[in-house]
Amino acid sequence: xxxxxxxxxxxxxxxxxxxxxxxxxxxxxxxxxxxxxxxxxxxxxxxxxxxxxxxxxxxxxxxxxxxxxxxxxxxxxxxxxxxxxxxxxxxxxxxxxxxxxxxxxxxxxxxxxxxxxxxxxxxxxxxxxxxxxxxxxxxxxxxxxxxxxxxxxxxxxxxxxxxxxxxxxxxxxxxxxxxxxxxxxxxxxxxxxxxxxxxxxxxxxxxxxxxxxxxxxxxxxxxxxxxxxxxxxxxxxxxxxxxxxxxxxxxxxxxxxxxxxxxxxxxxxxxxxxxxxxxxxxxxxxxxxxxxxxxxxxxxx
Ligand code: C2E
Ligand code: MG
Numbered sequence: 001x002x003x004x005x006x007x008x009x010x011x012x013x014x015x016x017x018x019x020x021x022x023x024x025x026x027x028x029x030x031x032x033x034x035x036x037x038x039x040x041x042x043x044x045x046x047x048x049x050x051x052x053x054x055x056x057x058x059x060x061x062x063x064x065x066x067x068x069x070x071x072x073x074x075x076x077x078x079x080x081x082x083x084x085x086x087x088x089x090x091x092x093x094x095x096x097x098x099x100x101x102x103x104x105x106x107x108x109x110x111x112x113x114x115x116x117x118x119x120x121x122x123x124x125x126x127x128x129x130x131x132x133x134x135x136x137x138x139x140x141x142x143x144x145x146x147x148x149x150x151x152x153x154x155x156x157x158x159x160x161x162x163x164x165x166x167x168x169x170x171x172x173x174x175x176x177x178x179x180x181x182x183x184x185x186x187x188x189x190x191x192x193x194x195x196x197x198x199x200x201x202x203x204x205x206x207x208x209x210x211x212x213x214x215x216x217x218x219x220x221x222x223x224x225x226x227x228x229x230x231x232x233x234x235x236x237x238x239x240x241x242x243x244x245x246x247x248x249x250x251x252x253x254x255x256x257x258x259x260x261x262x263x264x265x266x267x268x269x270x271x272x273x274x275x276x277x278x279x280x281x282x283x284x285x286x287x288x289x290x291x292x293x294x295x296x297x298x299x300x301x
Contacts, residue, residue, distance in 0.1 A: 029082045032068060037091050042066050044099055045266035048275070049118065049237055049259040052251050057276070059116035059150060061259065062100035063266050064092070080122070089122045094134060101142045101149065103269060108148070111276050118150040120182060123157045129164040132171035139175065146176035150201070153179065155187035158197065169197045180237075185225060194232065202229050206240020206260070213245045223253050230254065 003013040036042060046060040066074045083089040097119055104117040125131050139146055151172060157165060158181060172179055179197065181189060183205040194202075204225055211218025222238070229236045238250050241260030250258055267275070 026082055029074075029079055030086050030088070033066075033079060033083055033086070033088050033092075036066060036068070037088060037095075040095075041068075042092065042095065043268065044096065044103070045268050046100075046103075046272040047259060047266035048264045048272075049257050050263050051257050052255055057113075057115070058257060059118050060104065060272065061118040061120075061152070061266075062096060062103075063120075064096055084122050084124050087124065090125050090128060093119075093121060093125050097135065097138055101138055101144050104148065105142050105144050107273065107276055108144075110273075113276065114148075115276075116148040116150055116178070117144075118152055118180065120152045121157075123154060123160060123165070126153060126157050126168050127160060127162045127165045129167065132168045132175075135172070135177070136175060147178065150178040150180050152182040152203065154182055155184065155189040158189045158193050158199070166197075173198050183239075185221070191228075191232070194234070199234060201235045201237060201256075203259075204236065204238045204255075209238050209240045209246055209250075209260070210242070212249050213243070219249065222250070222255075226253050226255050 003019065004011050007013065043065045044062045045065055046062055048057040049059040049061060050056065051058045064076055064080075066076075066079060068074050080089065083092055100117050100119055104115055107113065108115050121131070135149075135151075138144075139149065153169075158169075160166075169179060178200040180201040180203050181194070181199055182203050184202040185208045186205045202225065204222065208218070208221060208225075212222055226236050235256040237257035237259060238246075238255050239259045241247050241250070241258045241262045243262055246260075247258060247262060264275070
């Protein structure tokens with residue numbers, strides 16, 4: 001019945017034993033997630049985003065990690081959808097918001113850097129109506145300047161018809177928080193909505209960036225997204241940069257920022273702190289199109 005409802009209702013689904021197995025697996029993860037939240041078994045890693053003109057690290061994206069005692073590391077893609085379906089994501093994301101904002105304030109003060117923090121927020125959480133108040137209190141308590149907080153939302157969240165989602169986005173803008181469309185280019189989003197919610201930045205999906213070296217069409221697509229965004233007064237970042245050719249092309253096309261394994265892998269707080277401590281411009285300026293050597297010990301997760 002639930003599968004039929006999920007497929008858009010008004011249809012039927014015949015039971016297969018595989019469904020039972022899937023259901024059991026889902027229930028196990030959901031139960032484990034409950035315990036993990038209660039016992040605080042999550043951690044965060046941080047992946048730097050580099051401004052392409054200055055070569056500076058401007059923002060760190062907080063990415064959640066879950067280590068299960070019996071299984072080891074569970075990939076975010078394997079548990080976040082279950083966390084969202086079960087509603088557990090709200091508690092988890094509150095913890096992520098609070099941990100990441102507290103951490104970035106401490107680094108800003110310690111290293112004297114104007115660093116931002118970028119946090120992924122699920123569609124469910126955006127639509128609960130209480131997220132804006134939680135974030136407002138958090139900004140007040142941590143003293144993080146609102147402009148240093150980026151909230152990454154999906155294209156589907158932008159197109160969400162729910163009143164609560166629209167209200168949350170409007171409040172974020174009133175607070176002065178940056179809103180980023182994550183994984184841009186693989187879903188559907190209307191330009192009208194991008195303007196309506198005063199989106200600040202588009203983050204081009206890694207699947208589009210991966211086509212940058214192979215296909216002429218891929219290059220045209222990236223160029224078109226960058227030009228369109230700039231014409232709408234938005235900035236653009238690219239994620240999933242895995243080689244110098246992709247980076248070089250993005251610099252040529254005027255992309256504002258970049259993130260990917262070629263620059264930095266996500267790293268735990270300790271390693272990220274060492275990286276910030278040895279703060280230098282990580283890539284040479286736009287005119288030079290070269291990457292500098294990056295200490296590999298600092299780029300491993
Ligand atoms: P995302 O927001 O698009 O995050 C980027 C993902 O790409 C991360 O995977 C990161 O490790 C990976 N990545 C970064 N650079 C490269 C690269 O050069 N090549 C490749 N192949 N991958 C790269 P991760 O950490 O496994 O996260 C996957 C997704 O899970 C995220 O995609 C995001 O949608 C979600 N996620 C992660 N943490 C959170 C969180 O705290 N809250 C929410 N709601 N979602 C999260
Ligand atoms: Mg993201």
